[in-house]
Amino acid sequence: MSQSTGSAGVKRREFLKVLGAASAVTTTIGCSQEKVEKLIPYLVSPDQTVPGVSTYYSTTCRECATACGVVAEVRDGRAIKLEGNPEHPVNHGALCARGQAALQGLYNPDRYRSPMVREGGKLVATTWEKAIPLLSQKIGEVRSTGRAGNVAFIDQHASGSFGAFLDQWLGAFGFPAHHQYDSSADLAVRAANSAAYGVAMPGIDMAAATLVISLGADFLDGRDAGVPMQLTFADARAKLQHAPRFIYIGPRRSLTGLNADEWIACKPGSEDAIARALLGAVGGTGGGTIAEAAAASGVTAATLQRLADELKAARPSLVLSGVSTPNAGVVATIAANINKAAGNVGVTVKPGEPMGGYDGAVGAAQMGEIAKAANAGSIPLLFVRGANPAYDTPKSMQFSAAMAKVPYKVSFSCYPDETTELCDLVLPSDHALESWGDAEAKPGVISLQQPVMDRIFDTRATGDVLLQLAQGDPATVARFPWKSYRDFLVSRFPGGSATFTQALASGMANGAIAQRSAPGARPALSAETPATIAGDGEYFLVVYPHAVLSTGAGANKPWLQELPDPVAKILWQSWVELHPTTASKLGVSAGDHVTVKTSTGSITAPAFVYLGIRQDTVAVALGQGHTAYGRYAKDIGINALDALGATWNGAGGVSLTQARATVTRGGDRSDLVTTEGSARQHGRGIAQAMSVADLVAGRFGEEAHHFPGDADHSFLPGLRSPVAGDAQGDLVDSTAKDQGMYNPKHWSGMAKRRWAMTIDLARCTGCSACVTACYAENNIPTVGARWQGRALRPGSASDDSAWDTRPGANILKGREMSWLRIERYFEGGEDGSTDFEARFVPMMCQHCGNAPCEPVCPVYATYHSPDGLNVQVYNRCVGTRYCSNGCPYKVRYFNWHGYGEPERRQYAFPEPLHLQLNPDVTVRGKGVMEKCSFCVQRIREAENLAKLEGRELKPDEFTTACAQACPSRAIVFGDAADENWSVAKLALDARAYHVFEELSTYTAVVYLKRVNHPGGAN
């Protein structure tokens, strides 16, 4: 969207006009705070900030190690939306669901609101004035007893200057360097890459490849470098007939696997054998034979032979590894060797253009060392910041118990997570959006992080707290001359203060961040031979990071809890994936509880019957099962780490596929909290695909039919737009009097536009970032929290027993509010074979020209705007819900409870979450219908801006929230009536189709068929 506030050089009267237009749709969200000083906005300076007009600050997303550039939209001193920074080299404007949800971390109602100190066994609020002296006193005690060398500091993993600063601070007090703990990082791959290519994460260019083979590398499941990997994948697939064929090898078909053209379901732990066979095929040294691989993997030799031949034939190709077995490092190394042998290095794998910020992380093994030391009683003082080892290390490590033995524990985290709850002193840090920082976007590019708004709670930037501690001590004060952590950043910034200030505008600068030295600056593969998969159960247990919640950090954000897992489509819940055959063997049907028992522990969760998993394997996602971490995370699902032991993946990370398990049926059952109705589209052509062969041959399936009574839409180019009276078929002449608002001469003058959207299914990977973007932009309430359910009997709001308190109770009743949903349909595989296809369809209001929902509304609460929008007037809606019955796409959502009413039990925006609400969008009341509006507020904002500047809209000048966020660039929005907009061209693509075209609804959303690359196609 527009990056300007539009207030530059505005005459007073015009300004009042905009203000009027803006406030017309504005719901007040509390008073605007005193303006933040020292901030450099994106294009204009803060003193031009106008009430009701947004200012944009560029900063850096710190939700994962990938330093994506974001632009924060700030309205009246409140950050209300995060969007990718289009100029940023990492994410090029895209942003994933977790990045979008950073705002709900910032406004999380469970954040610490002040320093906390343990008194009488529990944490109670205190003040900074008391807390900081208390800490320096503790530090003094430790140093006086000469045990400073045993102090431990566990920080979250993030690139940038803070690590160096922290080491300097620790050094000043004689403490050892800190550990950057990252439970979600695939350390084995980083270590192997470092060894093979000299960089932890080489740049990947899939578009250059003709064949991509993933050995369990889930690069589309929100793992390392999620957004850049998805961008390059989508760009590659968008090449259609020249796109690489994609083969996924692994025991479970992850989201990445579902995007593959072929899935080879190998036994867990046999990837190395297959990799060796492939290495042999491309003539690399140390290769193995097909026979060995077939024997080890349970895949037929024929399949493997074909695979090998394809790899041999494909030049260039790309092999990625991401297995989570104990021998992960080995597999990754072989994969690197294949790339070398196949001549992919420098073509599809580019160590020369690495992705930054992946060095320096340590895994759970290091946490084990600390636990050991703590058990020995040798750690006098423990610092934690951001990391949560008490939750995301295997239970068998007993980290919590060990930590309890540490005399004094200090946390700088801002959320009440499991680790921080064990601490004696909490000095909550500012959120990344409230504080200064920097990150390494890629070597040679610094991505800057600046506060986009004043802090909302009594928190402080950890950097500043450490400075104060150091300066409070005469021994160290001399080594810390900076007034604030910001000064420290500026001091080491290439070019100093002046360039720093300039760089803030774009959020980026060229130059290198001085890296911290050891420990673990470069992850290394351990020398010892990896363990094999242990246990003697009948099944392999595959544990994987949740595609949305990762290893649990996302669980306290309702947007992410409410976002269905892209594969299972389950939310607010944990589940165990079973193959249909396995399920029937165990006598289990979906929802029945199954207990998965390994030698180190056991977990119980409802079963999800899934085609995409081997019959000898069960799979469980990480991320749930928190015992603390706030109201949205606590007591939901189970933590799969409870079943895992301290087995490492060759680089100190937990090996997530490490054990065999016995699987038994539990007595209990609980309905799956899922948004899935039927997983099959029953041949209704909702998600359409074509083979690349058809594409090349120009066979695009049946042409769009022409319907009787269909009007001549010539006066509106682009998409077919209805003329009033089409339904009668008696007004087929566009000059007919009764065009109503569609008459170009209509006073509204809007009829010249036809807002429309195209969605390229060849690009869409189903990652669901667009869904969260939509929640953020449109104030959509989350309804799955355990207190938002309906009454089971008459009862008061406080009496829990009267209410349905199951997590996702409303979702079980199908009451999710997601204006935009991703439907995941399976094709084939009815026989339980591995040969099935998944198709993802983003489904939102289709803004039909002849909308079935409109004529049935008794009060005109929904009608058709002359510029092609299907408008929903919340204030007019009385809630008959007839429109929803009429809608073939079922994209209308009803406010069953008072989600927007603070006094209601079901209130969806507990303070301060309500501060995020978009002032341009109404918070819908109880009893009204709502749906996708094509971000009408953005359309009108852009139109007003153009009007103010006395010009016409520029093609592709703005776009909707979903299109803006999409890391696959699958969604394009614009004016289909004007061929200068890209949507108008795309709508005429030969792959284009409308869903349920036979219903003659004239939808404004055009889907482009997915293109499959079956074996032997290229």
Place this chain on the structure above:
Amino acid sequence: MASFVEPLRPNIASADVALPGVRDYEQVDDEIIATLKPSAGWFGALGVSILLFLVGAAAWIYQIYWGLGNAGYAPPVMWGVYIITFVFWVGIGHAGTLISAILFLFRAGFRTTIYRCAEAMTVFAVMTAGLFPIIHIGRPWKFFWLIPYPNWRMIWPNFKSPLVWDVFAISTYLTVSATFLYVGLIPDIAVLRDRETNPMRKQILAVLSLGWRNSEPEWRHFMKMYLFLAAFSTPLVLSVHSVVSFDFAMALTPGWHATIFAPYFVAGAIFSGVGMVFTIIIPIRRFFSLRHYVTINHLDAAAKLCLFTSLIVGCAYLIEFWVAWYSGVAVEQEFFWNRVFGQWWWSAWIMLICNMVLPLSLFSQQLRRNPTWLFILSIFINIGMWFERFVIIVPSLSHEFEPWQWGHYAPSWVDVSILIGSFGWFFMWFLLFIKQLPVIAISEVKEIVPPKLRTHAAPHGVDVSGHHPPYGVATPGEFD
């Protein structure tokens, strides 16, 4: 029953149903007025009805405060028990006007003694039905936005919406049938007024009777008016349930979007109404000892009507399936399969058995003339017709075009309470009615009671014996 041991009389034309048990005008007045005396049982029944009504009212208040979410709605099933019950009560409300208007035009004599009951039932049923659209909507306090009232913003309802058609159809129907009921009552109220001894009640009745004097000019205009009201009500009855059926037929939803809906709904409505008439009239004729007014022959004739409408409804069911198959539209076919053999088989079979199979028993004259069986059957019909609406609404919405959004539905305690409450509300009004005003139209019964004559020679060649056969011929089934 007596009529079983005796040889059954041959079927007579329903127009020739006579009341040999009623000898003269005075007897009519005395016996009908005698029914107005309150009894303990009546007070009991009234108490229960009011209690049930209060349960429903409380549930509704709770729902308004906490939101519709407490009802059982499970999207995509956006309509549920409330709309089902709305259509159910509107349907019930069709028998009254059918019997009082259409059968009046057809000169069907058997209507005379049952139409007052049926008419009152109609008015109260429509009163009940009218509440449900309001209960059902998300913002009930805004329901008046559906009414085209003048306002300075010039915002009007959408006259293309079937729901606005509903507003017009239902309110017209309620007004006309209430008027019909009241004007029909005027002469009877005059009778009560003239028999009443209590001065207070006499005053009230005098006002209600509008000073009716039974004068010949009054009767002349009255009969004309009655004829035209009947002539208007006849198409009205047919239109109202057609409009209700448009609520469904106008939506694209599979299982709804069918041209057969209007006649299908009208037949169903009349069928359910006749069922409810049995449910009401059979106890009344027993407890008010009116067996010689509502004779077995009356029930027999009404049962034939019931059977006839049941056959139409059954035919409509089968045609729906056939059309789904013949259309060749996969969505439609899958839907109907799912309705009868899939997810919702049980509700579909309740509907088919209650509405299509059981009424076939009425081909037997024994059962037609057996009040006990008719009563039991009528209960099944009521249940069956409620489930017919369930089957039309819920399975259709839960199994639409978009497989991803296929769903389930189960009513909640709020739905059930309000459903029960609606029966309380209906019977509360009906019970109050039957003890205040005559449940049998006194002056119309007098029409078919033979007048006294000085000579048996008919003066001026006028057939003084009325249109029924000379009395004295005691026909079985007319005295028990």
Place this chain on the structure above:
Amino acid sequence: MRRGLVAAFRELDAICDAIEALKKQKYDFTVYTPTPRHEIEHAVAPPMSPVRRYTLIGGLLGLTFGYWIAVWTSEYWPLVVGGKAIASWIPYTIIGFEMMVLVGALSTVAAMFIHSGIPKITATIGFDPRFSHGDYGIFVEAPPERLKAAEDTLRAHGAVDVRGES
């Protein structure tokens, strides 16, 4: 000044004869009957009731209003829904029809009220509660000198009870 006679009859043919006779003698009188009987109607042979005219006019007015309100409001504020014509006469027929029935029915009832002069304030003069019970009745209004003759005629034709009314 005029005086009246109220006569009660037990039998239908009796009152019919009495009506014939009174008509011959040019008395003006009102007939009461517990229930409408064709015999009496034939005997009195009254003019056709004018109620039907009201019905027709009312119906037409309602029909027109129904169409008008629907069309006018649509055209006044043109909103396109589902690509239907702004003023779609086909669905508006339903509004027209319902309004026709409503207005037509109500005007019919009004006509009945107007022409049979109800509501009445006084129901007592020349009326006897018997007439709503079992008996037929005649109320003869005439100058005093003709009352005797009238009473004779009534009794001759079988009046069981004749009383004077003034």
